[in-house]
Amino acid sequence: MPVSPIHPPTDAEESGLRVTERKSAAAGAKAVAISVRRSFREQGLVKTARNLLRLNQAEGFDCMSCAWPDPEPGERHTAEFCENGAKAVAWEGDRRQVTPEFFAQHPIEDLKTRSAHWLESQGRLLHPMVRRGGGTHYEPISWDSAFALVASHLNRLASPDEAIFYTSGRASNEAAFVYQLLVRAFGTNNLPDCSNMCHESTGVGLAESIGVGKGTVSLRDIHEADLVILSGQNPGTNHPRMLSALETAKRNGATIVAINPLPEAGLFKFDNPQTARGMSGIGTRLADEFVQIRSGGDLALWQAFGHLLLAAEGRSPGTVLDRDFVERHTNGFEEYAAHVEDLDRDAVVHATGLDWSQIERVAALLASSERTVNCWAMGITQHRNAVNTIKEMVNVALLQGMIGKPGAGLCPVRGHSNVQGDRTMGIWEQMPDGFLDALRDEFGFEPPREHGYDSIAAVKAMDASPGKVFVGLGGNFSQAMSDTGVTEPALEKCALTVQISTKLNRSHAVAGTDALILPTLGRTEKDLTGGHVQKVTVEDSMSAVHASHGRSQPAGELLRSEVDILCGVARALFGDDHSVPWAQFATDYDRIRDSIGRVVPGCEAYAEKIARSGGFTLPHPPRDDRAFPTASGKAEFTVSPIQVTTLPEGRLVLQSLRSHDQFNTTIYGLDDRYRGIHSGRRVVFISPDDLHELGYADGDRVDLVSEWTDGSERRADDFRLVSYSTPKGCVAAYYPETNPLVPLDSFAEGSRCPTSKWVQVRLEPAHRVV
Ligand SMILES: Nc1nc2c(c(=O)[nH]1)N[C@H]1C(S)=C(S)[C@@H](COP(=O)(O)OP(=O)(O)OC[C@H]3O[C@@H](n4cnc5c(=O)[nH]c(N)nc54)[C@H](O)[C@@H]3O)O[C@H]1N2
Ligand SMILES: Nc1nc2c(c(=O)[nH]1)N[C@H]1C(S)=C(S)[C@@H](COP(=O)(O)OP(=O)(O)OC[C@H]3O[C@@H](n4cnc5c(=O)[nH]c(N)nc54)[C@H](O)[C@@H]3O)O[C@H]1N2
Ligand SMILES: [Mo]
Numbered sequence: 001m002p003v004s005p006i007h008p009p010t011d012a013e014e015s016g017l018r019v020t021e022r023k024s025a026a027a028g029a030k031a032v033a034i035s036v037r038r039s040f041r042e043q044g045l046v047k048t049a050r051n052l053l054r055l056n057q058a059e060g061f062d063c064m065s066c067a068w069p070d071p072e073p074g075e076r077h078t079a080e081f082c083e084n085g086a087k088a089v090a091w092e093g094d095r096r097q098v099t100p101e102f103f104a105q106h107p108i109e110d111l112k113t114r115s116a117h118w119l120e121s122q123g124r125l126l127h128p129m130v131r132r133g134g135g136t137h138y139e140p141i142s143w144d145s146a147f148a149l150v151a152s153h154l155n156r157l158a159s160p161d162e163a164i165f166y167t168s169g170r171a172s173n174e175a176a177f178v179y180q181l182l183v184r185a186f187g188t189n190n191l192p193d194c195s196n197m198c199h200e201s202t203g204v205g206l207a208e209s210i211g212v213g214k215g216t217v218s219l220r221d222i223h224e225a226d227l228v229i230l231s232g233q234n235p236g237t238n239h240p241r242m243l244s245a246l247e248t249a250k251r252n253g254a255t256i257v258a259i260n261p262l263p264e265a266g267l268f269k270f271d272n273p274q275t276a277r278g279m280s281g282i283g284t285r286l287a288d289e290f291v292q293i294r295s296g297g298d299l300a301l302w303q304a305f306g307h308l309l310l311a312a313e314g315r316s317p318g319t320v321l322d323r324d325f326v327e328r329h330t331n332g333f334e335e336y337a338a339h340v341e342d343l344d345r346d347a348v349v350h351a352t353g354l355d356w357s358q359i360e361r362v363a364a365l366l367a368s369s370e371r372t373v374n375c376w377a378m379g380i381t382q383h384r385n386a387v388n389t390i391k392e393m394v395n396v397a398l399l400q401g402m403i404g405k406p407g408a409g410l411c412p413v414r415g416h417s418n419v420q421g422d423r424t425m426g427i428w429e430q431m432p433d434g435f436l437d438a439l440r441d442e443f444g445f446e447p448p449r450e451h452g453y454d455s456i457a458a459v460k461a462m463d464a465s466p467g468k469v470f471v472g473l474g475g476n477f478s479q480a481m482s483d484t485g486v487t488e489p490a491l492e493k494c495a496l497t498v499q500i501s502t503k504l505n506r507s508h509a510v511a512g513t514d515a516l517i518l519p520t521l522g523r524t525e526k527d528l529t530g531g532h533v534q535k536v537t538v539e540d541s542m543s544a545v546h547a548s549h550g551r552s553q554p555a556g557e558l559l560r561s562e563v564d565i566l567c568g569v570a571r572a573l574f575g576d577d578h579s580v581p582w583a584q585f586a587t588d589y590d591r592i593r594d595s596i597g598r599v600v601p602g603c604e605a606y607a608e609k610i611a612r613s614g615g616f617t618l619p620h621p622p623r624d625d626r627a628f629p630t631a632s633g634k635a636e637f638t639v640s641p642i643q644v645t646t647l648p649e650g651r652l653v654l655q656s657l658r659s660h661d662q663f664n665t666t667i668y669g670l671d672d673r674y675r676g677i678h679s680g681r682r683v684v685f686i687s688p689d690d691l692h693e694l695g696y697a698d699g700d701r702v703d704l705v706s707e708w709t710d711g712s713e714r715r716a717d718d719f720r721l722v723s724y725s726t727p728k729g730c731v732a733a734y735y736p737e738t739n740p741l742v743p744l745d746s747f748a749e750g751s752r753c754p755t756s757k758w759v760q761v762r763l764e765p766a767h768r769v770v
Contacts, residue, residue, distance in 0.1 A: 014670065017680025019698075019722055025283055026236030026243060026266035026674060027083065032273045035086030043093035047552060051089050051524055054551055056241075058613045062548035064088050064170055064523045065663060067414035067541040068241045069219050073614045077274050082240030084660070087668050091503075092522040093552060096123025098504055103129055103138040111509035116479065116736070117667040119504045125519035126556035134513045143560065146516050147572035153469050153496040153514065154573055160187030160448070162468050164458045167193040167427045168475025169416025170523070172536030172548070174592045175562035176418070177600070178585055179473055180426035182570045184436070185445055185580060189452030191429050194475055195419050196455040197482075201381040201751040202412040203423070205390030209636050210403065210410075210622045211629035214420065217373055217409035218542050218617070223248045224407035227369035230287070231259040231298060231393070232379020232757075236266015236674060237660045239377075239413055243270040247284045255369075257362055258287040260379060261295055261655070261730050262685070265674035289362055295653045295730045296383050296758050297352035300642045301359065302392040304352075306336070307343040308363035309399050320367045322401030329626055329635055330398050336637035340395075344642065351644050353727045371407030372400065377415070378657070382757040387750035388640035395637050403635070404626040414541040415664075417523075421539030424600060424618065429454050438599040444579040455481055456744060456752050459490050466493035470512065473562065474520075476505040479665040482742035482754035485714060500565055505665060521559050525550040529564045530587030536563075537593070537610050539618065545603075546615025563589060647729065647760060650694060652686075654704065655757040656735040656742070665736050672734075677722070684763075685724035685732040694763060698723040701766035704733070706741035706759050716740050718766045731761070 035052075043051065054060030058073040065088035070076060102122065108131060111119065128146045129138035141149070154163055165183045167176065183191055195203070203213035210216070222228060222245045235242040246256060247270050258267040267287045272278030293301060313320040326333050349356055366372060374397060380389055394410065402408040414420050426435060429452035436447040453461055459481060462468050470477070470491060481487040491497055494512030501508070502522045508515070521527055527534040527550050539545045560568070567586035576583060584591045590607055597606035602618040609616040621627035628635045647653065658664070659672035659681060670679050677683055684702065691697060703717040716738055726732060735756060746755045 014680040014682060017683070017720060018678040019683075020676040020678065022263070022676040022724070023265040023674045024263070025269035025271050027240060027271050027273055027278065031083035035083040042090040042095065044095060047093055048090070051093060051552060052086060055085060055089060059549060061523050061550050062417060062538045062546070064092070064417045066239045066241070067417050067420060068239045069540040069542045069544055071219060084237065084240055084663070088663055089524055091120070091663075091666065091668060092524050094123050094555070096121070097556070098122045098125050100127050100129070100140040107136045108138065108509055108511065109136065111504070115667070116506060116665060117670065119506060119509070120666050122504050124555035125501055125504060125517060127558055128519060129517040131511055131515040138515070138517060141516070143568060146518060147568045149514065149516065150471075150496070150498055150569050151572035154186060157469065161190060161452070163188060163471070164190045164192065164453060164462065164468060165471045165473070166455070166458070166475060166477050167191065167422055167473045169194050169198075169419025169422055170474050171422055171562055172418060172538060173421045173425050173545070173596065174536050174589045175473065175566060176422040176425040176427050177592055177596050178563055178566045181439070181443065181580060182566055184439060184447040185443070185570070185578075186573065187448055189429050189431070189448055189450065190458065191427050191452055192455040192458045193419075193422060193427050194416060194480060195423060196752065197480060197754055197756070198378070198415050198419065199381055199412055200753040201386035201748045202390055204751040205387045206394065206410065206412070208630070209391050209394040209638060211635070212620055212622055214543055214620060215410050215412045215541065216403050216620060216623040217411045219245055221407050221409050222246070222373050222411070223252060225249055225254050225371045225373040226407065227255050227257070227365055227372040229257045229259065229372065229374045230267060231374070231376040233375065233377030233413055234264040234266060234657070235413070236264060238658060240266070242413065243286070244272060244274070246270065246286055247272055250284055250286060255365055256287045257289045257291060257365060259291040259293050259298065259301065261293060261727050262732060263290060263292070263725050289365070291354060291358060291362060292727055294351065294353035294727045295655050296385065296645070297354070298380055299385050299389040299392050299640060300348045300351035301354070302389065302396055303340055303640070303642060304343060304348045304359050305363050305366055305396050306392070306399060307340040308360060309367055309396065310337055310340060312363070312367045321399050325401030326398065329628060330637055331632045331634040332637035335639055336395055339639045347642050347644050351642060366396065366400070371405070372397070372402050373407070373409055373411055374402070375411040375413050377413045379655070379757055381753055382748070382755055384746070384748055384755050384758060385640070385643060386748040386753060388638075391638045392640055394635070398635050398637060403622050404624070409623065412541070418538040420541060420543070421537070421545065424539055425596065426600070434601070435599070442595055442599050454752055456747060456754070459483070459487050459744060462490035462493055467495045468493070469496045469498070470494045471498040471500070472507060473500050476507045476665040478507040478510045479505065479736040479739065482739055482746070482756065483714070483744040484736070484740040486744050500562060503666070518565055519556070519559050520565060521550065521554055521561050523548060523550055524552050525554045525559070526552060527561045529561045534561065534589045536589065537615070543618040543620055544615055545610060545618060547610050563592070651707070651760050651762050652690065652729055652731045654706070654738065654741065654759045654761045655730065655732045656738040656759075657732055659734055675724075680720070681734050681737060682719045683722045683733065684719045685722050685726055687726050687728045687730070688723050689728045690731070691721065691723055696721055696763065702763040703766050704738065704741055704761050705764055706743070706761045708743040708746065712743065714741050714743065
């Protein structure tokens with residue numbers, strides 16, 4: 001069943017696409033120059049200086065570009081930000097404005113022809129807008145009429161489960177708490193979120209193995225580690241402040257191992273712009289060992305590490321394993337040991353594409369390490385076997401007791417700045433009963449117990465039965481989700497779509513019959529809801545919760561905070577005689593925090609704790625006490641088979657990833673400096689061997705065709721081939737251009753995270769010339 005090619009609108013500048021040498025170091029003076037220049041252009045001089053100095057300071061605002069933690073208040077630099085954080089701040093501080101006149105000039109059909117870069121580059125959304133009855137244009141609407149429209153649609157649904165409430169990971173804890181409360185008071189658990197496409201596999205894998213779905217380290221642990229392993233992540237682009245932590249670890253004598261199909265610049269050398277060494281380009285070398293693994297080979301690799309550690313322990317008993325930890329704190333060691341003893345070495349070499357000698361070298365580093373920190377991101381979570389891969393990494397950590405001791409632990413590196421906090425606050429389609437009971441006791445209504453839709457189920461439901469209501473608290477669902485060719489029409493089948501957004505994106509153009517755009521304040525902006533300055537709180541990748549104070553002048557007078565908007569919807573829906581004090585929540589966020597303190601585990605006395613400079617860290621039993629809240633009360637060793645996939649002749653594995661010039665679906669610009677790509681995004685990175693074997697040359701243009709097990713095919717057309725250092729058989733291209741290629745049913749077992757890093761494709765000569 002072939003699906004017609006999808007060619008989302010491309011920027012005119014793409015015709016100037018240039019390819020140069022890739023870089024082998026990240027940051028440096030150029031990064032600072034670029035961030036400051038971009039800031040000036042978008043925000044002007046005064047705002048730039050003010051905003052950059054407040055970024056990640058104790059009394060400033062939390063950077064929205066990633067979830068990497070801040071150092072202790074006394075240990076922060078004057079400039080605690082990175083190039084990409086500065087870009088995110090400048091992007092939000094944009095002086096350009098999307099006015100009602102803009103929407104009068106640009107019918108929705110026109111918006112649909114525009115590229116992601118163009119849409120977001122129009123500036124900040126300023127006015128609530130509505131499209132009625134499938135009309136051609138968005139028109140202005142008052143806030144009260146907008147709230148009434150949402151309420152009337154929701155009230156008309158046959159069941160609350162006909163509504164879907166998506167969250168992107170930027171919402172503050174207060175907004176997230178109010179949102180899930182609104183949704184559950186309405187009567188559904190349909191709370192899909194971006195985490196479903198991101199670290200869901202981590203949450204599931206860690207919860208099964210150690211009883212808590214979050215990482216076990218603090219920033220200090222990274223500084224004190226003697227071995228840091230970076231699997232499936234590109235910190236130079238996506239978590240640049242992590243490079244400072246790695247630099248500190250390195251200075252303290254750590255060894256760094258990077259496991260990645262691509263030699264990402266930030267894995268090798270960091271020119272820290274905060275230091276003279278960095279600015280002069282001398283910098284700090286990072287990875288001591290680069291393991292250029294084939295896509296999806298990580299489970300096999302970690303099983304081989306387990307095998308080799310056990311063998312090393314066998315040779316010199318008492319030197320490699322932490323027997324005491326294994327005995328006291330774990331379950332299932334014998335089965336695991338028997339399974340990995342029997343390792344199929346050929347399968348490992350085939351799955352990973354690595355030399356056995358390199359695997360042995362890294363295993364020897366593990367064996368001799370007293371303190372290992374293991375970090376990972378999307379290169380691990382977005383695979384079919386992601387959950388088992390994470391559990392396999394945990395197996396190795398358990399062997400050596402690398403949980404709950406200084407300088408060691410598991411470090412999933414989160415994506416969106418508050419994605420972890422949103423989950424803590426109840427944004428999840430399957431919150432446990434304890435949380436729902438607490439919600440009932442606090443607010444006096446019975447929350448629904450049946451699990452709701454995750455992101456995939458949401459698309460299927462919208463597709464299968466038209467007439468639903470979709471609400472997006474931030475994000476860009478149409479582009480973030482897999483299978484664009486299914487997701488977009490599914491959204492368009494809705495009776496109402498509501499997007500609470502800061503900037504224009506494609507999800508505003510692929511809209512329901514009725515559609516609302518509700519413009520909101522960003523994290524950097526002063527929130528004067530209720531007539532006084534409000535702060536919000538967020539949680540970072542290491543479970544530290546702290547306040548964020550927006551200080552800059554809002555982009556427009558009509559903008560409302562997310563909390564205010566959600567309370568407005570709730571009041572229209574439930575009236576003022578409701579068991580939840582919506583009106584008070586909207587005027588005083590401390591009231592929300594009081595409730596958070598009583599409902600959310602670990603947040604007792606929330607308001608007082610976040611008043612402290614630097615905030616507080618949520619409890620984490622495995623990290624704090626080596627206590628494992630699993631069913632057995634112990635950390636679980638698990639046994640997973642190694643599955644080796646052999647692709648048919650001429651087929652490749654495609655991974656979709658981020659360029660240096662984007663934040664998820666927000667495209668800041670068309671360059672990917674470290675990988676040598678300029679003025680274009682429709683590229684495929686491919687190994688010279690594959691080019692040769694398939695009869696193509698660097699610079700050729702191809703269409704990508706993905707092939708799914710049911711025989712269906714999906715196409716994305718016109719990409720330039722770029723000869724690149726990537727394992728044979730593994731190619732890479734950017735997200736979201738490649739999302740049309742990821743079948744909706746291609747997801748990780750156990751977590752249902754789309755397999756954005758593993759899609760079987762073939763290349764065809766481009767049939768369309770741009
Ligand atoms: N500037 C910026 N910052 C961001 C974001 C952004 O878009 N821009 N996004 C934020 C979000 S939401 C997230 S989730 C994070 C994403 O941060 P990352 O996870 O770093 O993002 P990706 O670009 O998806 O990169 C995945 C990496 O995994 C590697 N990889 C792919 N397949 C495999 C595999 O099978 N095995 C191994 N070992 N590696 C593999 C790729 O080569 C690539 O280096 O960043 C956050 N921060
Ligand atoms: N193929 C492929 N697909 C992927 C991925 C991949 O690696 N490959 N990665 C996945 C991952 S890890 C993630 S997290 C998702 C991301 O999915 P999303 O979180 O849905 O997408 P974003 O691009 O981060 O959302 C951008 C929009 O958020 C809005 N926004 C920005 N700031 C704010 C704010 O403060 N408040 C509100 N209300 N709105 C705001 C703006 O309107 C902006 O256009 O995508 C996933 N999709
Ligand atoms: Mo993410």
